Amino acid sequence: MRLLHPRPQRPARAALLGLLLCALLPAGSARPAAPDTDAAAFLARLEGAWQTRDLEGWLALWDFSSPEHKAFEEETVRIAFSSDETVLNFLRRPAPPEGAKRFGADVQVFAATEPRAQVSYWRLEAERRAAGWAIVSRQEAGQVDGLVHLSLGPRAWRARGVSLRLEDFELRMEDGTLYATPEALGPTAFAFVGRARVHFSPLPPSEREQLRQYSGRPALDREIAWAFIRLHPADFHRALETGKLEPETNPGPRRSEAERVWRERSQRSFTIDAPLPRSPWWLMPSPGDAIVDFPWGRKRVLTFALSSGEPEDVNLFDRDRRYQICTYPSGGRAPRYSEDDRRMVDVLDNDITARFDPERLEVLATHSMRVKLLSPTSTLRLRLHDDFRVASVTTEEGGSLLFFRVRDQGNLVVSLGPLAGREEPFTLTTRYSGRHDPAPVDQELVQVSAPGGVNYADEAFIDRPPFVYSNRTAWYPRPPNEDFATARVRIESPAGWLGVAGGELVSLRTEGGRTRAEYRLEQPGKFVTALVGRLADVGLRQEGEQAVRGFAGPRTRGETLDQMRAAQEMLAFYAERFGPSPYPTLGLVVAEGETPGGHSPPGLVYLQVRPPVLRSRSLPEDPSNFSDLPGFFLAHETAHQWWGQGTAPANYRERWLSEAWAQYCAALWLRERLGEGAFRSMMDRMARWATRYDSSGPIHLGQRLGHVEQDGRVFRAVVYDKGAWVLHMLRGIVGDEAFFAGARAFLKRFRYAKAGTEDLRVALEEASGRDLRPYFERWIYGTGLPVLLWSSRTEETDGGFRTSIDVRPQGLPGPLPLQLAAVTAAGSEARTVIVGTEGGSWTIETRQKPRRVTLNDDRGLLARVARVPAPPQR
Numbered sequence: 057m058r059l060l061h062p063r064p065q066r067p068a069r070a071a072l073l074g075l076l077l078c079a080l081l082p083a084g085s086a087r088p089a090a091p092d093t094d095a096a097a098f099l100a101r102l103e104g105a106w107q108t109r110d111l112e113g114w115l116a117l118w119d120f121s122s123p124e125h126k127a128f129e130e131e132t133v134r135i136a137f138s139s140d141e142t143v144l145n146f147l148r149r150p151a152p153p154e155g156a157k158r159f160g161a162d163v164q165v166f167a168a169t170e171p172r173a174q175v176s177y178w179r180l181e182a183e184r185r186a187a188g189w190a191i192v193s194r195q196e197a198g199q200v201d202g203l204v205h206l207s208l209g210p211r212a213w214r215a216r217g218v219s220l221r222l223e224d225f226e227l228r229m230e231d232g233t234l235y236a237t238p239e240a241l242g243p244t245a246f247a248f249v250g251r252a253r254v255h256f257s258p259l260p261p262s263e264r265e266q267l268r269q270y271s272g273r274p275a276l277d278r279e280i281a282w283a284f285i286r287l288h289p290a291d292f293h294r295a296l297e298t299g300k301l302e303p304e305t306n307p308g309p310r311r312s313e314a315e316r317v318w319r320e321r322s323q324r325s326f327t328i329d330a331p332l333p334r335s336p337w338w339l340m341p342s343p344g345d346a347i348v349d350f351p352w353g354r355k356r357v358l359t360f361a362l363s364s365g366e367p368e369d370v371n372l373f374d375r376d377r378r379y380q381i382c383t384y385p386s387g388g389r390a391p392r393y394s395e396d397d398r399r400m401v402d403v404l405d406n407d408i409t410a411r412f413d414p415e416r417l418e419v420l421a422t423h424s425m426r427v428k429l430l431s432p433t434s435t436l437r438l439r440l441h442d443d444f445r446v447a448s449v450t451t452e453e454g455g456s457l458l459f460f461r462v463r464d465q466g467n468l469v470v471s472l473g474p475l476a477g478r479e480e481p482f483t484l485t486t487r488y489s490g491r492h493d494p495a496p497v498d499q500e501l502v503q504v505s506a507p508g509g510v511n512y513a514d515e516a517f518i519d520r521p522p523f524v525y526s527n528r529t530a531w532y533p534r535p536p537n538e539d540f541a542t543a544r545v546r547i548e549s550p551a552g553w554l555g556v557a558g559g560e561l562v563s564l565r566t567e568g569g570r571t572r573a574e575y576r577l578e579q580p581g582k583f584v585t586a587l588v589g590r591l592a593d594v595g596l597r598q599e600g601e602q603a604v605r606g607f608a609g610p611r612t613r614g615e616t617l618d619q620m621r622a623a624q625e626m627l628a629f630y631a632e633r634f635g636p637s638p639y640p641t642l643g644l645v646v647a648e649g650e651t652p653g654g655h656s657p658p659g660l661v662y663l664q665v666r667p668p669v670l671r672s673r674s675l676p677e678d679p680s681n682f683s684d685l686p687g688f689f690l691a692h693e694t695a696h697q698w699w700g701q702g703t704a705p706a707n708y709r710e711r712w713l714s715e716a717w718a719q720y721c722a723a724l725w726l727r728e729r730l731g732e733g734a735f736r737s738m739m740d741r742m743a744r745w746a747t748r749y750d751s752s753g754p755i756h757l758g759q760r761l762g763h764v765e766q767d768g769r770v771f772r773a774v775v776y777d778k779g780a781w782v783l784h785m786l787r788g789i790v791g792d793e794a795f796f797a798g799a800r801a802f803l804k805r806f807r808y809a810k811a812g813t814e815d816l817r818v819a820l821e822e823a824s825g826r827d828l829r830p831y832f833e834r835w836i837y838g839t840g841l842p843v844l845l846w847s848s849r850t851e852e853t854d855g856g857f858r859t860s861i862d863v864r865p866q867g868l869p870g871p872l873p874l875q876l877a878a879v880t881a882a883g884s885e886a887r888t889v890i891v892g893t894e895g896g897s898w899t900i901e902t903r904q905k906p907r908r909v910t911l912n913d914d915r916g917l918l919a920r921v922a923r924v925p926a927p928p929q930r
């Protein structure tokens with residue numbers, strides 16, 4: 057396993073369009089033939105009437121309740137039949153049993169009148185009458201409109217000194233020709249050819265730094281020769297200085313270049329990839345949305361996009377390289393939100409029965425998810441890896457449900473039908489199977505990157521680590537964002553293999569060459585993990601409320617027993633500081649792997665240890681490599697049960713609430729267990745990493761740190777190590793009692809819930825009565841570490857020595873405690889003072905003459921400390 061580079065969790069714009077597509081795709085699975093032959097014939101007549109645009113034939117299939125009803129239907133169908141092309145499909149062909157009195161049919165109706173089209177989704181109800189089947193009602197069940205065919209029209213404007221202005225962005229067309237779509241569509245897509253200047257200067261400093269990492273400068277400003285633009289027609293006059301446009305009298309010369317730009321770019325923005333007649337179709341952008349493509353150097357094209365539906369709506373992409381360079385909220389709004397703010401559904405419980413065949417990486421599973429709709433919705437979009445083929449989606453309350461998969465998007469979209477407005481919880485059961493190799497985990501993980509490949513096949517003395525089916529890939533259907541839910545997991549594997557999930561082991565037995573284990577997670581967890589490996593249960597350790605059950609690999613039984621004891625001690629240590637563990641029954645899997653590391657899903661800790669044969673190999677320096685400090689990995693992972701699992705970060709920017717806390721908890725544990733020396737060693741190394749990468753971006757850039765540079769160390773140095781230091785300094789500011797009381801209050805308030813930086817700040821402020829905003833602004837939302845310039849002078853006094861220490865800080869966000877010490881042959885005389893932003897002078901009295909004077913020896917402050925010559929004596 058290796059650590060993948062962190063990447064932004066938000067999908068690119070193209071993926072968002074998938075949501076719209078889902079309703080368009082026909083159902084995948086075939087159904088048994090209809091036993092009711094009358095119904096089959098009726099459906100064939102219905103299709104035939106539509107296909108031949110036989111209005112009278114269509115109306116003859118109906119039994120109308122009133123003349124108005126008939127008139128309305130006639131008008132609707134007349135419009136559809138007058139289009140250039142119309143197609144009616146059954147989403148699933150109804151097959152009512154013999155003797156049925158009524159049935160429903162879900163249909164998709166496509167209608168195109170060039171250059172526009174729309175797709176309607178209807179539910180038809182049919183009832184048996186004396187003369188045979190008749191349609192009695194038609195309900196609208198959603199539609200996708202605004203589908204258009206784009207083309208470059210004949211018209212063109214001369215653009216001289218004309219600007220297109222969007223948030224933080226300007227395209228100034230110095231001299232050139234602007235070609236546009238035909239009048240029938242309105243001005244929505246444009247190709248500009250000539251001489252223009254593109255300027256993009258993001259408002260947030262951290263976004264300017266990301267841009268600098270990508271382009272070498274904090275703002276884009278460059279001359280370009282072409283641009284491709286998409287807008288809503290209503291924005292044409294608002295965003296563009298249209299008053300300055302003049303008709304182009306000679307559009308010919310630049311026309312072929314404009315057509316090249318059009319061919320290369322027009323298919324890539326707001327395009328629908330769906331099996332519709334006359335595809336491809338484009339969507340009309342929503343008002344306020346926009347896309348501008350422009351060249352960057354010889355080979356690259358950058359895309360500036362405004363996407364009003366997103367919490368962070370201003371974006372700059374390098375789509376070819378899949379770099380999300382900038383993304384932030386418009387209007388100077390702070391990027392503080394929860395990814396759950398617009399969710400449609402709350403998952404209450406996951407129930408998974410899965411059969412794993414690890415030799416062939418095959419999974420056959422049934423997943424039942426108890427959900428509550430938070431707002432009425434006709435479709436539910438879930439994530440499920442494309443490796444899996446879905447056999448059925450059913451519900452006790454609504455029978456068999458329609459489902460769709462959108463190509464290459466890892467989506468499973470379920471049409472809820474009659475459950476669309478249901479207020480009570482209901483259960484969705486999905487049966488699926490496939491060959492799936494789970495990717496390495498990327499959250500609540502600490503692992504050192506591997507020095508070089510180990511071939512497990514060749515080195516027979518090394519166990520293959522277990523397969524970890526966790527949150528990295530969707531190995532069971534789940535909403536787009538992690539969702540706290542209880543879980544029951546039954547895992548079947550070949551004998552000799554064992555599947556482990558979080559929570560309590562309810563039963564375990566091996567018979568007929570198969571091992572079956574069942575787990576119950578009584579407390580809500582963000583996701584379900586299954587670890588499948590050559591593992592064995594080594595028993596349960598119960599200490600007070602906390603139980604730890606160990607699972608060992610073939611050679612790790614002894615080590616597992618040791619680690620279980622250590623885990624119990626750590627859990628007790630954390631419980632004392634942070635309150636009871638969110639998951640009182642914890643599984644602990646200890647297995648061998650090429651590099652040491654771990655992963656911490658809810659109610660489960662996976663610890664990877666190096667086999668003896670590899671332990672002498674050195675590991676690369678890394679911001680998360682403290683493998684020389686025994687217990688570090690386990691201490692980090694167990695802390696995640698509180699930080700990251702019991703309470704989760706509200707979005708990708710808030711990862712430090714998980715990782716910085718886990719890292720700091722590990723440091724506290726090492727101090728407890730190994731003493732002050734181990735603690736200081738860890739704090740010093742974290743300080744070096746934090747100092748080295750601080751300027752790369754603020755902690756609050758979260759998983760985007762290092763994305764543009766493709767260097768995962770940046771993320772770990774800033775989020776893990778600088779984050780741990782920030783917690784340490786906050787603790788120094790508010791004092792131990794308020795710090796831990798605030799942390800406990802925060803965890804209690806957000807137990808089994810998501811939280812953000814502001815929630816932590818408020819909790820610590822309430823516990824301490826201090827205003828911590830300046831510290832959070834500088835350390836979490838900003839960059840820049842303090843510098844302490846200091847000097848000292850010692851003079852002899854009656855019976856001793858007086859040392860004066862003068863401290864001049866730079867970049868201190870507010871008052872902070874600082875330890876000053878004078879070291880003599882008799883020992884160290886230390887005092888802790890509060891340094892304000894202006895600095896100050898303090899004295900230390902000693903009996904003997906100090907050999908040296910030190911600052912910050914207790915590692916209270918993350919700062920660059922530099923001694924300067926003392927000012928001349930007065």
Ligand SMILES: [Zn+2]
Binds near residue numbers: 499502692
């Ligand atoms: Zn971690």
